[in-house]
Amino acid sequence: MTRLLQTTDAGLYCPPGNFYIDPWRPVERAVITHAHADHARPGSAAYLAATPGEHLMRTRLGADIDLQCLDYGESITENGVTVSLHPAGHVLGSAQIRLEYQGEIAVVAGDYKVTPDPTCATFEPVKCHTFVTESTFGLPIYRWETSEEIFAGVDRWWRANRDAKKTSVIFAYALGKAQRVMAGVDASIGPIYLHGATEVVTRAYRASGVALPETKPVSAESRKHEFAGSLVIAPPSAAGTPWMRKFEPYSDAMASGWMRVRGTRRRRALDRGFVLSDHADWPGLLWAIEATGADNVLVTHGSTHELARYLRERGKNADVLATHFQGEADEPTVNGAEAVE
Amino acid sequence: MRDFARLFTALDETTKTTEKVDALVAYFRTAPPADAAWAVYFLTGRKPRQAVAAAKLRAWAGEIANVPTWLLDECYEAVGDAAEVVALLIPSAQSTTELGLAGWVETRLLPLRALADDEQKGAILAAWRELDLAECFVWNKLITGGFRVGVSQLLVTRALAKVAALPQDVIAHRLMGTWEPTPAFAAELVAPDSGASDASRPYPFFLAHQLDGEPAALGEPSEWQAEWKWDGIRSQLIRRAGQTFLWSRGEELVTERYPELAALGDKLPDGTALDGEILPWSGAGIMPFAQLQKRIGRKTVGKKLLADIPVVLMAYDLLELAGTDLRPSPLSDRRAKLDALIPQVSDARLQPSAVVPFASWEDLTVVRRESRARQVEGLMLKRLASPYRVGRVTGDWWKWKVEPYTVDAVLIYAQKGHGKRANLYTDYTFGVWEGGRLVPIAKAYSGLTDAEIREVDAFIRRNTTETFGPVRTVKPELVFELGFEGIQLSPRHKSGIATRFPRVLRRRADKPAAEADTLENVRRLLTPGAPS
Numbered sequence: 001m002t003r004l005l006q007t008t009d010a011g012l013y014c015p016p017g018n019f020y021i022d023p024w025r026p027v028e029r030a031v032i033t034h035a036h037a038d039h040a041r042p043g044s045a046a047y048l049a050a051t052p053g054e055h056l057m058r059t060r061l062g063a064d065i066d067l068q069c070l071d072y073g074e075s076i077t078e079n080g081v082t083v084s085l086h087p088a089g090h091v092l093g094s095a096q097i098r099l100e101y102q103g104e105i106a107v108v109a110g111d112y113k114v115t116p117d118p119t120c121a122t123f124e125p126v127k128c129h130t131f132v133t134e135s136t137f138g139l140p141i142y143r144w145e146t147s148e149e150i151f152a153g154v155d156r157w158w159r160a161n162r163d164a165k166k167t168s169v170i171f172a173y174a175l176g177k178a179q180r181v182m183a184g185v186d187a188s189i190g191p192i193y194l195h196g197a198t199e200v201v202t203r204a205y206r207a208s209g210v211a212l213p214e215t216k217p218v219s220a221e222s223r224k225h226e227f228a229g230s231l232v233i234a235p236p237s238a239a240g241t242p243w244m245r246k247f248e249p250y251s252d253a254m255a256s257g258w259m260r261v262r263g264t265r266r267r268r269a270l271d272r273g274f275v276l277s278d279h280a281d282w283p284g285l286l287w288a289i290e291a292t293g294a295d296n297v298l299v300t301h302g303s304t305h306e307l308a309r310y311l312r313e314r315g316k317n318a319d320v321l322a323t324h325f326q327g328e329a330d331e332p333t334v335n336g337a338e339a340v341e
Numbered sequence: 342m343r344d345f346a347r348l349f350t351a352l353d354e355t356t357k358t359t360e361k362v363d364a365l366v367a368y369f370r371t372a373p374p375a376d377a378a379w380a381v382y383f384l385t386g387r388k389p390r391q392a393v394a395a396a397k398l399r400a401w402a403g404e405i406a407n408v409p410t411w412l413l414d415e416c417y418e419a420v421g422d423a424a425e426v427v428a429l430l431i432p433s434a435q436s437t438t439e440l441g442l443a444g445w446v447e448t449r450l451l452p453l454r455a456l457a458d459d460e461q462k463g464a465i466l467a468a469w470r471e472l473d474l475a476e477c478f479v480w481n482k483l484i485t486g487g488f489r490v491g492v493s494q495l496l497v498t499r500a501l502a503k504v505a506a507l508p509q510d511v512i513a514h515r516l517m518g519t520w521e522p523t524p525a526f527a528a529e530l531v532a533p534d535s536g537a538s539d540a541s542r543p544y545p546f547f548l549a550h551q552l553d554g555e556p557a558a559l560g561e562p563s564e565w566q567a568e569w570k571w572d573g574i575r576s577q578l579i580r581r582a583g584q585t586f587l588w589s590r591g592e593e594l595v596t597e598r599y600p601e602l603a604a605l606g607d608k609l610p611d612g613t614a615l616d617g618e619i620l621p622w623s624g625a626g627i628m629p630f631a632q633l634q635k636r637i638g639r640k641t642v643g644k645k646l647l648a649d650i651p652v653v654l655m656a657y658d659l660l661e662l663a664g665t666d667l668r669p670s671p672l673s674d675r676r677a678k679l680d681a682l683i684p685q686v687s688d689a690r691l692q693p694s695a696v697v698p699f700a701s702w703e704d705l706t707v708v709r710r711e712s713r714a715r716q717v718e719g720l721m722l723k724r725l726a727s728p729y730r731v732g733r734v735t736g737d738w739w740k741w742k743v744e745p746y747t748v749d750a751v752l753i754y755a756q757k758g759h760g761k762r763a764n765l766y767t768d769y770t771f772g773v774w775e776g777g778r779l780v781p782i783a784k785a786y787s788g789l790t791d792a793e794i795r796e797v798d799a800f801i802r803r804n805t806t807e808t809f810g811p812v813r814t815v816k817p818e819l820v821f822e823l824g825f826e827g828i829q830l831s832p833r834h835k836s837g838i839a840t841r842f843p844r845v846l847r848r849r850a851d852k853p854a855a856e857a858d859t860l861e862n863v864r865r866l867l868t869p870g871a872p873s
Contacts, residue, residue: 140408141416141429260429261420262353262478263763266491267791269356306415313409 002130002296004081004099004106007322012108012132016101017081019048021108031083033110034094035060036175048076050085052121053093055204056175072121088112089123090278091176092205098126106130107292111301113277114284115147119179119210123280125291130298132321133289136279137257138303144257144281151184154274157253158189162229167250171236171270174198176278177255178233179205179212185231187213193227194218195234195243218246239270257281289316344372345380345442346476352492361492365500369531375443378527381501385494385516388486389446392453393461395423395485401462402427405469418811421763424481428474436473443524450483495732505531510545510731517592518542540581543588544614544660544668545731549721549738556702556722556741566672566725567697567705569717570740571655572630572826573620574637578602578654580609581664589619598639600647602654605690612664613682616729617656617694627716630841631829656683657694657721660729668729675729712743718826719743745824745842746866749849749857752819753779755801756812758786766801766813767794769845771823773836775860779817780836782863783825783843793848820849820857828866836860838867 006013011023019029026043033039035049035056042061049057051069058065070076072095075084080102085095090111097108107128114123144150154170161168172178178198185192192215194202199217206212218232227247236254238244244252257277258264265273280288285307289297298321299308311318351364365384369377403413408430420426440448449468453461465484472480498516502509512530518541520526552559559565575590585606587596596603599619609615621628621636632650636642659679660668667675676696683693697720699705705720712719719742727737750771758767768786772779789797797819804816824846831839837860 139416139419140406140412141420141426143429143433145433261763262425263421266353267762267765271354303415306412310409310412 002104002106004101004104004130005108005132005298012321014081014099017078017083017099019078019083020044021097022110029078031097032057032095033088033097033108034091036091036111039110048083050093050095052208053095055208056091056093056201059200059204060175072124086126087121087124089114089117089120092120092179092208092210094120096123096126098128104129106132107294108132109134109288111136111279112288113280114288115144117147117180117278118183119176119205119212123288125288127293129294130296131289131292131294132298132300133285133307134279134301135285135299135304135307136302137277137281138285138299138307140282142257142260142277142281143283144275144277147184147276150274150276151186154181154184154253154255154276155186155189157251157272158185158231161251162190165228165249167227167230167232167247169232169234169244169247169250169252170255170274171234171239171252172198172255172276173278174235175201177276178202178235179210180276180278181233181255182212182215183210185213189231191216191230193221193230193232195232195238197235198233239268342438342440342442342445342472342476342480343436344368345376346473346479348380349479350475356491358496361496362500362503365492365497366503369500369504373441373443374524374527376441378522378524378530379442379446381497381516381527381530382522383483384492384497387522388483389451390454391484391486392450393465393484397458397461398427398465398481398484399423401465402430405432405466406430418757419764421757421759424485425478427481428478431469431477433474434470434472434477436471436476438471438476445480446483453484501531505533507531507533513545513731514542517545518588519594540584541579541586541594543577543579543586543592544616544666544729546575546577546590546616547658547730547738548733549723549740550733550735552722552739552741556705556739559722559739562699562701562705564725566676566723567699567708568657568694568721568723569697569712569715570719570721570742571618571620571627571694572716572718573618573633573655576617576619576654577660578606578609578613578615578617578656579661580606580611580613583611585609598636598642599652600642601651601690605654605686605688608686608688610663610682610685612661614659614661615654615656615679615691616658616660617654619652620655621650622653622692623651629716629829630827631839651690653690653692655692655694658729671726671728672723673725709741709743745826745846746828747846748773748782748823748825748863748866749820749852750782750823751779751817751854751857752797752801752815752821753781753817754812755815762794765794766798769797769821771821771843772817773858773860773863775836780860781834782836782838782860783823783840785823785843785845788845789848797848817854820852820854822846822849825866828863830867836863838863 004014006015010020010025010027012021019031020027021031022033022039023030024041029046030044032047032049035053040060046066048068051071054069057067070085072085072087075082082100084098086098088094088096088110090113099106105128107126111134112123116122158168170181172181174197179202182192194215194217196219232247251271253272253274254268254270255274255276257279259273260275295317297311297316297318300321304320308318308320348364348368352361355361399413417426468480469477498509498512501512515530577588579586585603587599587602589595621633636650659675662678683691697708709720722739722741724737750773752769753772754770755766756768758765770781770784773782801813801815805813806816807814823843825840825843827841829839
């Protein structure tokens, strides 16, 4: 579909530029869309990423990695391929990778969302011939409410718990979702505490200059500390662990796009599911794809077959981009959801 | 509608029983009686005849959301609930309705049936424009039926008892049988004195618990009564005010389906309620349950069926005599009165469920081994001093079933579950070996733990060899121990046998697929007395 991109055992490869995008095996040169573990993997000799994500990249992959950073919109040329990075709106430093070679332009969007997020730059559509899109929520049932509506719900829940002398524990992916939650809630309701894993990433966010309300690590308090009334932000893996006991009595919630479906919500057996996602919803995907003006669309992650078929029926030249994770990402399980969110 | 949708959301959001009851109590305290009556109706699993097919709702939702049919199907696969998928697809609206639940049901839902297709569509689309996401989901649920929200009749009973400040048993009894969801009914439900109750009303069934350990733990054998555990239809035969009513355990009035028992009822003295089992009975004894199945669901029975498969009532308890509720008195007394009544009625269609004599638990363990030969499921153990309680109360009534038949079978096909398990592969088909091939022998929904389900789900996704619509053919590798209540010959099944109540007992991770059972092994388990 394009000579600019090719799938290999190590991941998505740009043959003329001789570099990989989000490779899952160590390579010589890796261009990274964002610092989530399924995109930024350790072991490559040299990395290229967007400047706002530098602290996150070093936090995740090591302080001493060989990392070159580009500001959004800035470009470099690698073996005749012009590479530039553009905001993807997914998490801090997330970038769409624009490749231009002999007049042909391809954009690899990585993970993205199109709605504004105070913790990262907003998605900007980039004109191209070939667009590689994600489709984590590539079904029309996935439509998000505005951030204001979602956080009004979170605040109501937190306030009601505070008044009932309960701790509010919200499970959110440690990189991105957690910071979006702390930036979005009404911090005047009570103190905000962070799980250790969330704390580490939040420090990197602050070091990157992102404005966030005051938070404290849970570990900073004594064993006897009374958490009632406060909001605790923890990664989903903390659910059901003995660590949770110190927050009794508590109400728990999960912030994830998967919470849109009642069955997924119920399977979690949590008190609440807030439909808060860092991925584009169905209208967002269609809008973004249209805005690139691309005739060729390659779909990866999630409901790939569905989105590609829908686009084909609407006259696009669309296909599924097979990736390493295809079998699983095709129909994400609850555990899979954590990996991609 | 807004309040009911909020109640639904509150019930759905918590897994804690006390919070569910609190939410119900709060609702019933403030709801107008007309709304409360319908709320009880739906929450206890009743439903009006479906007004509009789920497929139609889906098609209309697809139309207004501009989603092609194939993509609708994909959405349904991901959600697993027709009402929900529609609510998630249509453009979201702000709630603008002030109409209560009763108003929605009586003026918007019930009239739908009488409308022509395009009028139905207009009415449904208009409703969707007035309802927000939660209300819309509830509305669709009311239309499509299957209103399950993790609330049992027991919880509703508890909440109503709290609201009325009455014992739960009183509410439970008032909720039995047929009633109309009217404001008057809602008022009666929580009224201080029940007054004259409806003649047809059955008593709430007392249900037994499964005895998992040894009966010795129950204490002195002399305090217990043993009976065979019959494999029929649990029912109550009631004679009051010159009328006969036969109720099945599902609280369905089935008098007309069993004319021989209706005739038997007419011979009972007025003010009698019997608890027992409907069993297919030839002159020689019990016929297999499969025979009774031919009568279940038949609203009218022909002469031939009546002659071929006659039924009897195997009575084991007497709940009412001469209009007096006997339930508080001990089983021993009730049984004595039952034994006195049966010869008075003197009708072969009324049989006493024999008391199995035993002196020690060891004796009874030996006797229990006769179960299969007698075509019963095992023994019932009832405490002689026990009153007839409401529902599944632990301690006084135990079912001590014989071990199920077990077979080691291989997972060969899988399909996604529904509701809570939509998205996970939890509906399995299992096969056993015949001449180097695996023939399907049973379909079972998962009897596995959540962790095991996830493991098997992941295996299925990675080892799918073929797909036919929603069904995946899986690499034959995982072995499971299946349990059955019975196995019979069946020309309709590919394997030539039919299994009764198949379920997964456990995963046999230790066993390679090649060592799973053969069809030959399974045939050896064939239930004695089964038609061949």
